Amino acid sequence: MAKARGQVDEFVAGDHPVFVGVGALAMLQRSLGQSGHGVKYFVLGDDITLAACLPELLAHVPALANAPTIEVHHGERSKDLEVCSNLWNYLVENGADRSSVLVCLGGGVITDLGGFVAGAYMRGIRSVHVPTSLMGMVDAAIGGKSAIDLAGVKNLVGLFAPPVGTYVHPPFLRTLGKRELLNGVAEMIKHGLIRDAAHWNAVRRAPLHDLDALLPLILRSAAIKAEVVTEDPRESGPRKLLNFGHTIGHALEAYTLESQKRSLLHGEAVAIGMICESWLSWRLGHFDRDKMDAVQEHLLGLYPPVVLQDTDHHRVVELMRSDKKNREGVFHFTLLTDIGAAVTDVPVTAAQASSALDHYRLLAVDARPRNRNEA
């Protein structure tokens, strides 16, 4: 599946190639260098990625030296229709035409946003993804899904619009803090849980501060994501495996976005979602209790507990109703059957989903004071 080529591993994710390794940006330079004369490039990033990563990108990819850079504010709130409108205006005012290329330099927000903007500009111009976060490298920048949020619903509007290539340059991880790294680790844990028990064990034991030790795990996670996407680029079947932790996770994320009380990173919400959904996996008879305990214990150890009230639960379940995955008024979950195996389309009632949130609340209440004492 993965084929070594110098310092770059290369594999296919559905409709687009993924290049992982310290030589990835050199491959991007080679690829852009082969574009026709007169092709215009634009670099999209946020205030953080343009400051922290653009110089290194330009050092490796001189073809982008004269590309205008477009900056949006960092964070989920930039996945917004008005931001898209500004970007489309910018592109047309700066002469972007059908042959132009939008290079998305950033985490999941930037590749989701940029993929959508490029995918709909003039009915689709080319995009290139250069993920700078761990979340982007192992998940968001792979598979061609793009989206923005609307009406308080995560990813309500978007496209399957694959980039021409995703170029994963691991040294960008040095620009991340621990919270950002953990954000991506949540998806790596998910990849292990749904597909590969050995990967789950390796990620569980990985020293997060050691990027050299992380690199093979990033490669494996990116490859799992790419494998699943390749089996089902349009999410009609197997790709739903990737939704484990996300039905409740997305609703939690949307809830914290609308309540503005606190903001949860995507991976933090998915970690809570995985706790709830591993509980549902056990409760509905698919998953052993001791395995559920192991999953919960590990996730509770990594991610700070978030205590929601009963009234919050009501709204979170309501938000699940507008989730794309819930066809025709019934919730359909991806649940674990083992460490490394999952099933999709398990019907779950609103009451069961609410019980899962109750279960998490008890764990979180329990965990919070203990963490405080330890601090």
Add this chain to the structure above:
Amino acid sequence: MAKARGQVDEFVAGDHPVFVGVGALAMLQRSLGQSGHGVKYFVLGDDITLAACLPELLAHVPALANAPTIEVHHGERSKDLEVCSNLWNYLVENGADRSSVLVCLGGGVITDLGGFVAGAYMRGIRSVHVPTSLMGMVDAAIGGKSAIDLAGVKNLVGLFAPPVGTYVHPPFLRTLGKRELLNGVAEMIKHGLIRDAAHWNAVRRAPLHDLDALLPLILRSAAIKAEVVTEDPRESGPRKLLNFGHTIGHALEAYTLESQKRSLLHGEAVAIGMICESWLSWRLGHFDRDKMDAVQEHLLGLYPPVVLQDTDHHRVVELMRSDKKNREGVFHFTLLTDIGAAVTDVPVTAAQASSALDHYRLLAVDARPRNRNEA
């Protein structure tokens, strides 16, 4: 290519089927009747089409009896991002999920807008096109292009998002006035000019008031559009044939939209575009002068002359620069080589385009008083 089936002709336009005939809506009813239980339908239309055509649609398609209807204001200004935002909000608030279907009942504005809204809602739900204008029946609703206008540029943002089917019900033409009919005739003339001299002659001589006489011509025009789209669904080559009259036509349409002085219907702008571009076809050595004269004479006889000033020309040429068809700063036109034949990608300078507008101005100034005297 076209295959008779009862009172319906059926053919393929790239990624989707087209059904033409008085039995088309019965086929839509049959198709919707086979959808799964719990699938939600929504009908999008404008104030005019919902009043004039919805009762007849529901009479033929009882499966839509309980479908919520969504009304936008008629006219090009509804191809707007804020309108899209309202529609996406409406859909999510009314429980539209991935299995839902958006039925677009209207002219080109409605199918362009609805195709885009459906194509991006939850990364794409199904749409059905039921064109009610001649323009929609022979052109806009066929081929899967959808778009909205932005930054004063026609169709700047959009998708290739084919409907699951286009159902052409000719009796809807009775709801149209003469100006609306002529709007669609412009595209039928274009179909003849780029592909089929016999069709050009037939359309030229057709009695517009006689819908029975028009029907076979509508069928032929829809089939030409479908043929060209099938050869090149993503507009990388032959589909550009359809751009004849549209490079200047689109810019004129955008100009009248932004100036708010008068509004030109799409077909009226394309008619002027075809006059200008048949002149360019002759001027650049591709097309005989007597054929150019015949094209111009016919179009000037059908469409009211519009006198633009030199200052307008400057802005129109500027707007051409943001046209999707103009790769890398050069204008590329589709020009006629004969009645019934055209070539794509002919480089044209801004000065030549401006001369074509000058040429039209002289014809229009000349035509205007004469028409007044005749009136």
